[in-house]
Amino acid sequence: MRSLWAKLNLAWAFLLHFLKRPFQHQGYQAFRDNYRDDRLVPLSHVDKNWLMRFSRCLNCGICDTACPALGTTTREQFPGPSYLVTTLSRSTPDFWAAGIDLSHCEGCRLCESVCPNQVPVKEALEFIEAKALETTRGAA
Ligand code: SF4
Ligand code: SF4
Structure with a gap:
């Protein structure tokens, strides 16, 4: 059961990653966004x-x-x-x-x-x- 839950979580994170992609900055701005802190x-x-x-x-x-x-x-x-x-x-x-x-x-x-x-x-x-x-x- 825990294994299934982990796989579902992973799949959800994977899906979110692709859904957000068109709205995220690329290149220089993406670097700045990720490493600003x-x-x-x-x-x-x-x-x-x-x-x-x-x-x-x-x-x-x-x-x-x-x-x-x-x-x-x-x-x-x-x-x-x-x-x-x-x-x-x-x-x-x-x-x-x-x-x-x-x-x-x-x-x-x-x-x-x-x-x-x-x-x-x-x-x-x-x-x-x-x-x-x-x-x-x-x-x-
Ligand atoms: S510390 Fe020595 S090697 Fe470094 S910049 Fe100054 S003079 Fe040059
Ligand atoms: S003021 Fe000092 S650090 Fe600045 S260029 Fe002259 S020697 Fe170098």
């Missing part, structure tokens, strides 16, 4: 290529020594390029929560000029900013 945003091929480049970071911290923004703000306001590249570029759900003001970055690219691994730090910060905005938009 997890604060996940879709990553395009271009995004993934950027993430590969950011992942070359060794977390050596040399970029922090060259960053002028770290001399004028606290680490809470702006934790510095090495933190942002190593932590946030690899964890999109955290972008929204960080509450970091990236406007402290002066765009000087001194961080990149001293980086031993040619990590595009400025682009990493722009990537984080764009994804944070996208995540927040979906959280409404």
